Amino acid sequence: MKAVCWNGKRDVQVMKVPDPSIINPRDAIIKITTTAICGSDLHLYDGYIPTMKKGDILGHEFMGEVVEVGNAVKNLKKGERVVVPFTIACGNCFFCKRELWSACDNSNPNAGTAAFLYGFSGSGLFGYSHMMGGYAGGQAEYVRVPFADVGPVPIPDGLSDEQVLFLSDIFPTGFMAAENCNIQRGDTIAVWGCGPVGQFAIKSAYLLGAERVIAIDDAPGRLRMAAVEGKAETLNFHDVDIFDKLTDMTGGIGPDACIDAVGLEAHGMTIDALYDRAKTALYLATDRLHALRQAIYACRKGGTVSVPGVYGGFLDKFPFGAAFAKGLTFKMGQTNVHTYLRPLLKLIEEGRIDPSFLITHRLSLNEAADGYRTFKNDKNGCMKIVMKPELN
């Protein structure tokens, strides 16, 4: 089959590789119909995530048709259309039973490596480095899905791939980011980063009862989508001082909750951002946290900082004093996708949200390298790339 392989920093290539097969009884093989490039794939692309190996198959946002199931998978039928969550969860462990799917104890074959780095291991992930399991991803014609009796959700006829694909990651991720804000009626939510997760966080914040959502970015195209699609008030961090502006917009109080939908590659215009950049370049730090710092400073006393943005390592100059003094609550982590699949699918079915608004590019799998380059370099014009093997 054809698959998108990671060959090194800023080097992805479509390769002809062997087809996947059933390895464990709870596996299924899915024929991919639509897959996407995620913002977090850019962290791999840019070489920020350790334990990648040349030849790893990328991709954790995908859906398709069940073509084969292991003998322990009773709930899926061949030919069924499914969306697959990017977190792999066994459904049996302490964490899965408490719906902390992304903390699954049993799905990461390389849990020891993650535990060595982080103390404990999270769940296995598709196409996201060997410390996260080393599972082959879904930017391919076929993919092996472990614990297929737990993760994949069947999609009713009548909904297109493009309407439901983002249930695999970014829609639940944006939704969980908003849910983590514990939104009360009348709340103002500020969202750093108007990429795909930010866009879903904006919409989800309104769905959960926010009165105002303020979106922050520097790409006019993304801000425009936040304004037009998300109905957010928008701020360009090139044009205004974000702290001053947010404080002013909220009458001196600050937003009730702040969402950092940027993560470890944040860029900004202030001294601390340049300092981060220098340190990262010198390998003195791995993560740039300009957006997170701003969120902590801007958030109102007793507010919540919600972090769906991915962080991989150590943070420098983290303003913990401000966080403590204001009594902030922090909520973060990989998305517990399984929890949100069915409720969010229902919202799509009811027509309350159509996630396909995000898609700016539709490519064949063969065009993946071009897709990564474009997604990396054209933050303004490129919001979301989906790839369809059938277009090859």
Place this chain on the structure above:
Amino acid sequence: MKRNQLTQEDIDLGTNNHESKNGLYATVAKHPVLAGGAVLVGAGLAYAAVRIIKTASEGEEVARDAHIETSITIDRSPAELFAFWRDFRNLPLFMTHLESVIELDGGITHWVAKGVGGGKVEWDAELYNEKENELIAWRSLEDADVVNAGSVRFERAPRGHGTYVRIRMNYNPPAGKVGEIVAKALGSDPLKLIKGDLRRFKQLMEAGEIATIDGQPSGRAADAEPVSESSESRISSESKELANSQSV
């Protein structure tokens, strides 16, 4: 059959009774083949304690006594876990460096560990302490390639948390050829190995299978080859269009 000198105290106290004249060190010192060396097995181990022992027969030799303790929480009852472990034939399912464990008569078991390059490491062990649903303790017999003793305890965890499984092992790895095989098989960090064994035990008990990526495709496959990229980019024009329409 003569028993070696490893006792429950060795296992429970680990390195605390090294000075004992009849203890592990004395045993090792009397058997040059056991002195020196690396690592054991069976369940993996670590160089937690390192002591130098002088032997009368061959001048100075080094013996390393390894003691490890580790634990894991498994969301199953102590009885279920005990039953699975007590059937020693099951152990190679999750202890990757074991090839087989056979139960012989009289509580004696025969263990075969995988070596490198076809070499094998074998020993007999006796089950010398057993409390149903609670404890299994074993120790190797006199002629073992690897002198070892260990116990596994199954302890009911707080409500909703299943069972704490606690492993304690002492072992004295072999020197010479056998030692080399064992050392190569186990790598440099036997504690890591046994932790991995316990994770696989947990996966098997909770999820019914062991998570793996062995056998999945990648671009590293021998017959993998690049697919030529479509030369004409269709992307640039679309992007410009979108960018041009923006203004905030």
